[in-house]
Amino acid sequence: MTLPPPTRRPLPGLLDTEAIRKDFPALDRVVHDGKKLVYLDNAATSQKPRQVLDTLHSYYERSNANVHRGVHVLAEEATALYEGARDKVAAFVNAPSRDEVIFTKNASESLNLVANMLGWADEPYRVDRDTEIVITEMEHHSNIVPWQLLSQRTGATLKWFGLTDDGRLDLSDIEQVITEKTKIVSFVLVSNILGTVNPVEAIVRRAQDVGALVLIDASQAAPHMALDVQALGADFVAFTGHKMVGPTGIGVLWGRQELLEDLPPFLGGGEMIETVSMHSSTYAPAPHKFEAGTPPIAQAIGLGAAVDYLSAIGMDKIAAHEHALTEYALERLREVPSLRIVGPETAVDRGAAISFTLGDIHPHDVGQVLDEQGIAVRVGHHCARPVCLRYGIPATTRASFYLYSTPAEVDALVDGLEQVRNFFG
């Protein structure tokens, strides 16, 4: 049933997935009475390697303590591990300074953090009724709703770039969308629903021309490609740990130092202060200013281990692996009758998440029948409902790959879709 098609030739640039998969215990899962798990839901969350789990375990078993405030051994160890994770993440994204890396609970908090900073900022950053906010129609809800809230609460106007029929940003009206009134442009680097990789440079250039800040949602980029915040040219970059072989409960916001100095805090509490009296308080310098309360200590340390794991394999190699696999998957999916790709149809400027519809079989049904064969995909609007509205579809089925995904899993998907068609045919 899942025999590889006879014509399959070796793909160039693949990683040694046999070795890699040994690091990921969950990939050995067997589901539905003996079916081997084919995990193609990596855009939702990734599996975790033993190396990350061991790091968590040994933190809790040996060095668990609250950070920053203690003089005892465990507190010193925990602090060194936590701050060491910040160093690792800073290096991973080529941040000019470790103090530019803020730990949050997820990418959504990172994005909300920027929206709130700007809402409470003084000039020249302040977003208010005379200003404009720019996003795009392919954003994840986590990069839409914070801006809708900010616009409702400040009176600022929310604008956005539309999409072309082939799943790319329509930048033809960039001069009208990003104007002198624009305070912030926030957009996704790699779309979680379409797979599109967006053209950063054109947007950053225009934003800089009008003096707007730029926030990049790199949630689907950080796991899959080398990320260099300096090369991107943005002011803020947000991403999330659980999609990049790290634990849940940890996200990152990178921000330019002088902005982090100037912008006001968001959450108030322990750790983020310099000195507190009942009458007033002053705040610690960044990044601590933006990390109120006991941080996700173990999770940050786990993310540090994740970043080590990915770096040891090499982000460029991971990108090449996924590119080859995506090309192969697009090719094979084209063989499936009545399958329509939602998003770019070639692997050019494209990530490893592939959304599609299958005739008029509802994605829920596609996903369920695939699941019965052990194949885990995601169905629905993928927290990007405006994209579904744009393309006039209720939802999509999405298969998404990662460094441990294999051509055989692509084949299993294609065979599985055949079964779906038979079932609902």
Place this chain on the structure above:
Amino acid sequence: MTLPPPTRRPLPGLLDTEAIRKDFPALDRVVHDGKKLVYLDNAATSQKPRQVLDTLHSYYERSNANVHRGVHVLAEEATALYEGARDKVAAFVNAPSRDEVIFTKNASESLNLVANMLGWADEPYRVDRDTEIVITEMEHHSNIVPWQLLSQRTGATLKWFGLTDDGRLDLSDIEQVITEKTKIVSFVLVSNILGTVNPVEAIVRRAQDVGALVLIDASQAAPHMALDVQALGADFVAFTGHKMVGPTGIGVLWGRQELLEDLPPFLGGGEMIETVSMHSSTYAPAPHKFEAGTPPIAQAIGLGAAVDYLSAIGMDKIAAHEHALTEYALERLREVPSLRIVGPETAVDRGAAISFTLGDIHPHDVGQVLDEQGIAVRVGHHCARPVCLRYGIPATTRASFYLYSTPAEVDALVDGLEQVRNFFG
């Protein structure tokens, strides 16, 4: 050197700490060339039992997936585990409904969440320039700074209860402090620096009389005593996982259902929506309305295991154990020359965190010399600087106990303090 004093008699109500300690790998730590760890920094964070660590591990190794949106096996398992943890926490605090339990990243986020809800709320909840916010002088910074920010940003007046000389709330002017203008009264149930257990009923009654909402910071209560949100009579209760044998990166806000329905969201993003278009969005019902983005899935599940662990032992038994130990510790600390307790001097209405000064030896030095003997205490202002200001001290040394603490550890502390005095004598 750490021989128990010959006069020690068995204390009533102690738990079988020998058995319990076997569950906590970190308590076996040896520090500074062979000194057995004496961990008395439980008010900062608790150690974690194997049962919690195993739960985390098996989640990541077997069922790791994003929650709520998937139809595949792992997603269904992860969702059931995550929502199951909500059931457990709801039962643990006797919440009338599971939908009243919101998962956050820590208590600080929970407290900020309420402050922000009220800042953006419509009448009758809205905090604005004509209204007042009431806290106390013994709050943790995480229950001070969010209200200072809210008051700066809305123009509301921040008021507070002062402290008596023996470390209790001064409620003598309660009628002047809580008035018809008061919208919210937020106070700590058990002080993390003084150990004081505050009189909930008197405050709640007055707040209800004037129609103010009540938020209780139970961060130092939930780990140590049976918590019944219905009996407390408050509108919101906040606490944090890492202090109650749970993982870092997880906190809880309990809130009354009708309030959670009426109040606006805080963070926007995936999971918290009902439907999103570029023009506007509607929100999911609570608790999801307040849980934007991928939640701390593993951490919530770990907190569920923590709650199971504590419940199996019994919160009343844990409270009795700590009460006996606190009584013993207060008695023994009284023997130490020039030691002054900061906070209630008896175990009546008192938690298991004991702050003190030792002559004019600075707490940093006390802590350091104790650490060299393997004794981990916390020194500083414990994120409650106004308390230090109130009592005219720069900082305190704090020893804090938990279910696995023993009388022998109290003795070790007392012996350790003797060494500190010799050293700086």
Place this chain on the structure above:
Amino acid sequence: MYQDVILDHYKHPHGRGLRDGQAEVHHVNPTCGDEITLRVRMDGDVVGDISYEGQGCSISQASASVLNELLVGKDVADAQKIQETFLELMQSRGRIEPDEAMEEVLEDAVAFAGVSKYPARVKCALLSWMAWKDATAKALSTAPDPSGTTPEETA
């Protein structure tokens, strides 16, 4: 979970399309974007018609079809009892094995018992039933207005 009965109703839905009624509601399933617009016409105490339109998976489509087939023509009190029984079955997480008594009440709808094991799909099965409950409450409490605005209107 895909019983033949379900697939049958999916492929040949009963009563699909919007017709006259006294109340209309629009419900959505936020996790998957499924939507239904549903109208009820009450003929006195009797469920005169349940008409609907929407998009969704086989489960939600089939369930709306079963709803129509089962409730139209019933006394409203009986219909509400059937709805409650269906709700109970769907929330049972696979723990209720429908017995004869239940089969008598639910008829074709017992085929959904298997769906209750899949929490993510339970909402699909319940979408039309909750919409009907809501619409009926409106029809019974307000003056007839088949095009009235609804509490959960999408933007």
Place this chain on the structure above:
Amino acid sequence: MYQDVILDHYKHPHGRGLRDGQAEVHHVNPTCGDEITLRVRMDGDVVGDISYEGQGCSISQASASVLNELLVGKDVADAQKIQETFLELMQSRGRIEPDEAMEEVLEDAVAFAGVSKYPARVKCALLSWMAWKDATAKALSTAPDPSGTTPEETA
């Protein structure tokens, strides 16, 4: 970490108390609440006086005393070099074993080498040194005003 030299300075601090100066700063260590108010008097290019008052642990108190002893009377450029060397030592996380050259520059201050292994205490040791650096920059850049307000004033 508690070298005799450190304990000595702690118990018998040099130059404690506030005296005249051209610039004053107030620094705090947020992690423990330690505070220092420090004034510098420049006599032309020479560090004329460093006076200070504050509360803190033995390490921060001793370090202020050493600062006073070591820098007063030095040419400001030399003093700044000493400050940089001390900073480097303290940020070394115990990795620098002071050699003779360093000892010549830092004198008593080499006793703090052990403190650099304790990150939580490094800030204590640096508190007065950073305050001095700050105050000196002010004294050199502005008109003399010994009671001037400071950037990090506590409320």
